[in-house]
Amino acid sequence: MNRDIILSVSGLKKYFPVRRGLILQKTVGQVKAVDDVSFQVYRGETLGIIGESGCGKTTLARMIMGLEKQTEGEITFLGKKIDTEMPADLRKKIQMVFQDPYSSLDPRMNIRRIIEEPLRVHTKLSANEKRQILLPLLKNVGIDENALQKYPHEFSGGQRQRIGIARALILQPELLLCDEPVSALDVSIQAQILNLFKDLEETYHLTMIFVSHDMSVIRHISDRIIVMYLGQIMEIAPKKELFDHTLHPYSQALMSAIPVADPERQRARIPLKGEIPSPLNAPPGCPFSGRCAKAKEICHCQKPGLRHTSAQHYVACHLFAEGCEETL
Amino acid sequence: MKNPKRYRRQYGIPIFILFLIITFVAIMILSLLAPVIAPVDLAVTDLPNRLKDPVFRDPDSPYLFGTDDLGRDLAIRLLYGTRTTIMISFSGMIIATAIGAVFGIIAGLCGGTVDIIISFLTDVRLSVPTTFIGIICACILGANSFTIILVIALTGWSSFCRLVRSQIIQLKHVKFIESSRAIGASGLRILFEHILVNIASPLIVQATMSLSEFILLESTLSFLGLGIQPPNTSLGVLVSTGRNYMLTQWWLAIIPSMVIILLIFQISLIGDWLRDKLDPKLQNMT
Numbered sequence: 001m002n003r004d005i006i007l008s009v010s011g012l013k014k015y016f017p018v019r020r021g022l023i024l025q026k027t028v029g030q031v032k033a034v035d036d037v038s039f040q041v042y043r044g045e046t047l048g049i050i051g052e053s054g055c056g057k058t059t060l061a062r063m064i065m066g067l068e069k070q071t072e073g074e075i076t077f078l079g080k081k082i083d084t085e086m087p088a089d090l091r092k093k094i095q096m097v098f099q100d101p102y103s104s105l106d107p108r109m110n111i112r113r114i115i116e117e118p119l120r121v122h123t124k125l126s127a128n129e130k131r132q133i134l135l136p137l138l139k140n141v142g143i144d145e146n147a148l149q150k151y152p153h154e155f156s157g158g159q160r161q162r163i164g165i166a167r168a169l170i171l172q173p174e175l176l177l178c179d180e181p182v183s184a185l186d187v188s189i190q191a192q193i194l195n196l197f198k199d200l201e202e203t204y205h206l207t208m209i210f211v212s213h214d215m216s217v218i219r220h221i222s223d224r225i226i227v228m229y230l231g232q233i234m235e236i237a238p239k240k241e242l243f244d245h246t247l248h249p250y251s252q253a254l255m256s257a258i259p260v261a262d263p264e265r266q267r268a269r270i271p272l273k274g275e276i277p278s279p280l281n282a283p284p285g286c287p288f289s290g291r292c293a294k295a296k297e298i299c300h301c302q303k304p305g306l307r308h309t310s311a312q313h314y315v316a317c318h319l320f321a322e323g324c325e326e327t328l
Numbered sequence: 329m330k331n332p333k334r335y336r337r338q339y340g341i342p343i344f345i346l347f348l349i350i351t352f353v354a355i356m357i358l359s360l361l362a363p364v365i366a367p368v369d370l371a372v373t374d375l376p377n378r379l380k381d382p383v384f385r386d387p388d389s390p391y392l393f394g395t396d397d398l399g400r401d402l403a404i405r406l407l408y409g410t411r412t413t414i415m416i417s418f419s420g421m422i423i424a425t426a427i428g429a430v431f432g433i434i435a436g437l438c439g440g441t442v443d444i445i446i447s448f449l450t451d452v453r454l455s456v457p458t459t460f461i462g463i464i465c466a467c468i469l470g471a472n473s474f475t476i477i478l479v480i481a482l483t484g485w486s487s488f489c490r491l492v493r494s495q496i497i498q499l500k501h502v503k504f505i506e507s508s509r510a511i512g513a514s515g516l517r518i519l520f521e522h523i524l525v526n527i528a529s530p531l532i533v534q535a536t537m538s539l540s541e542f543i544l545l546e547s548t549l550s551f552l553g554l555g556i557q558p559p560n561t562s563l564g565v566l567v568s569t570g571r572n573y574m575l576t577q578w579w580l581a582i583i584p585s586m587v588i589i590l591l592i593f594q595i596s597l598i599g600d601w602l603r604d605k606l607d608p609k610l611q612n613m614t
Contacts, residue, residue, distance in 0.1 A: 065510050091512035104503040108525045117521075118511045167507075 004043040006175055006207050007064070007094075012037045012073035014059050014231075018280060031279045033059040035231040036073070038306070041175070046201060046208040048222030048239075050215060050254065052276055056231035057211045058099075061179045064209070065096050078174065092122050095168040099180040101160035105152040111163055112148040118171045133170060140203055141166045141196065158189035165196065169204060176208045182217060194220050215258045219243070224312070227251045230279055230287035233306060237313040247315045250288045286318065294319060345601045352594040355587075359410035366404045371559035374399030379577055393583050396569065402580065405561050410587060412562040416473050417542035420480025424542075425535050427481060428488020435489065436496025437519070446489065453486040458545060459552070466554040476555045480542045491534050495527040529606030536599030540592035547588055563588050 014034040019025040034056040041047050051057050062068040064075055066086045075082050080090060095118070098104035105114055112134070119130050138145055141162045152160060161181060168176060178197070182190040194217060200206060212218050218225055225242050227235040227250065235248040246252045253270040274291050283289055289299040298318050306316045341349070358365065375398065380386075382394035382402070393402035435446035462479045469475045499505060499522070508518050543563075549555035550564025558565070563584050570581030 067506060067509060086512070088512055096507070096510045098503055098507055100503055104507045106504045106508075106522050106526070109521075117508065117513070121508075121511055121513045121517065164507075167511075 005040045006043045006078060007041040008076045009064070010038045010074050012060070012063060012075065013071045014063060014068065015071045029280050032231050032282055033279060034063065037233055039226060039233065039236060041207060041209060043207055044205060045223040046210055046221055048218035048225045049209065049211045049228060050213065050218045050225060051228035052213060054276060054279065055228045057228055058179055061177050061209070061211050065094065065177060088122060092171045093174040094177065095171060095173040096177040096179065097164050097168045097181045100184050101157050101164055104164055105160055107152055110149055110151055114152070114163060115166045115170060118167060122171060137166055137170055140200060157185050158193060161185060161193055162196065165200070169200065172204065174207060176206050178208060178210045180212055183212065183214065190217065197221060215254050227254065230277065230282055232287055233316060234288065235315045241310070241313050247309060247313070247320055248317050249292045249294050345598065348594045348597055352598065355410065355591065356414060359407055359414055362407040362411045366407060368404055370408060370561065379573070382579055394577065394579060396580055397573065402583065405566060406584060406587060409561040409563045409566045409584060412473065412556055412560065413543055413546050413564070416476050416546050417480065417539055420477045420484060420542050421535055421539050423477065423481040424484030424538070425488050425531065428485035429492050429531060431485065432489040432492025433496060436493040436500070450486045450489050453483070458483045459548065462549045462554050471554050471557055473556060476546050476549055479549065480545060483545070484538055484542060487538060488531065488534060491530060492527055495530060496523060499523055499526055533599055533603040533606065536595055536602060540595045543588060543591055
């Protein structure tokens with residue numbers, strides 16, 4: 001694989017202040033939605049980001065898209081630092097597919113205008129030139145040409161998501177960010193859309209960041225996987241490595257939750273006790289320490305850094321502190 | 329249209345509404361063409377022929393609705409009166425909608441202090457009775473049609489402002505706005521291509537609905553003597569002068585009142601229908 005870094009995120013933080021009070025609002029705390037996250041995305045790969053609801057996946061995606069200003073840290077895209085003020089030529093190269101296909105399309109625009117909007121924003125093409133770009137794209141995402149004059153409410157969720165994908169792809173971006181693009185869809189439609197993503201990845205040589213809370217979805221689509229918990233990265237590894245040698249106890253619990261289509265097979269379930277802690281007062285040590293079966297004393301007081309265990313495998317856990325490579 | 333069925337579903341008009349629209353347009357045209365249809369001087373009186381019976385009381389009467397206390401043909405005065413009322417309430421509505429929409433957009437988009445100030449102004453306006461504003465304006469500027477338009481604009485904008493503000497605040501957090509931001513669309517493009525298009529239909533509906541309110545307001549002010557002055561006339565003036573003959577020549581007040589009721593009835597029902605028609609979700613259900 002080409003190891004050309006297309007996007008790099010370092011020390012990214014997003015804290016949302018929590019205000020109380022009717023008239024004189026005081027900041028009483030901070031929600032650490034994303035807390036010191038660093039990773040790289042290589043050209044041509046699909047990076048899956050998985051985590052429970054509220055672990056900061058979406059905030060992370062929104063910051064990369066420049067929809068949210070980071071509290072701290074840097075995002076570098078194609079060698080240039082980006083934030084909410086992104087120059088148009090960079091903005092063109094990073095596009096996003098949204099989670100909810102129902103609210104992410106303007107109900108008063110027809111499909112042609114919705115899909116062409118990026119062209120209207122960034123180029124001055126004639127109607128005919130736009131059509132030349134539009135038609136092959138429609139074919140690739142599986143939308144009928146006759147549908148162009150219709151309005152979003154005339155489509156099903158899966159069709160709408162295809163429209164959303166076409167809209168994101170029409171500028172031929174270098175990086176496609178998908179924020180839970182299938183979680184609002186029926187399971188049967190999910191598979192179709194996932195396969196569409198796989199096909200499009202090949203056709204357009206896409207680099208993708210794919211955010212989801214569903215391990216089987218992530219497993220299907222990703223080359224590399226980041227496991228997030230409470231705004232922090234727990235583990236980064238290539239897919240095969242992660243599934244063969246799951247290191248972090250949280251990742252193991254996630255793995256054990258993937259359903260297997262074999263009633264005979266007994267799986268070792270690792271049930272997680274308790275609730276995900278409030279990001280308002282995260283534990284001082286490892287964020288997972290409160291629910292971790294293997295938690296040691298150090299886990300409750302000291303935050304583990306992200307450590308290299310093998311070539312591309314990183315894990316943030318005291319169990320794998322350097323020098324004491326424990327086997328599980 | 330390729331598909332006639334689809335066309336009818338989208339633009340089909342129920343017969344009743346069609347009838348309302350046609351009669352409304354007919355009244356508009358008739359009254360606006362009043363100086364052409366009946367070129368008379370409104371100030372000319374004909375005292376020997378005062379309080380003549382209308383056709384439905386005396387079939388030989390040359391006056392359709394009879395004559396008023398100064399011998400003027402009520403039918404002609406009704407045409408001119410409707411004309412004044414419609415012109416005043418329409419221009420008032422346009423000005424009120426424009427002011428309200430601009431303030432609403434500013435409040436909704438800017439938020440913060442600007443929003444607080446504009447919302448405060450809206451509340452202040454809503455806490456002052458409309459008639460009171462009318463009386464003050466008439467005292468300062470004199471009673472004439474421009475004063476009424478001003479009063480309509482001054483009192484009408486607040487409901488538009490509230491509507492637009494709430495719509496914009498709602499829309500600001502909808503995903504398709506965010507999606508356009510992610511594409512890189514500028515704020516102005518989002519305002520014109522997405523926000524204005526999406527608030528247009530509630531605004532149109534609100535405008536039709538408030539039109540009937542403004543007709544009533546014009547009539548009220550004229551009835552109170554704060555609006556149109558004789559010899560000019562409006563529906564309110566006609567009701568107000570006809571009121572004196574309620575017991576003997578009741579039609580002098582009742583006929584103009586019926587015109588007011590008819591206009592408001594038409595406008596409200598058309599507005600109701602427009603609201604359902606412009607809502608894509610309700611449209612989807614049929």
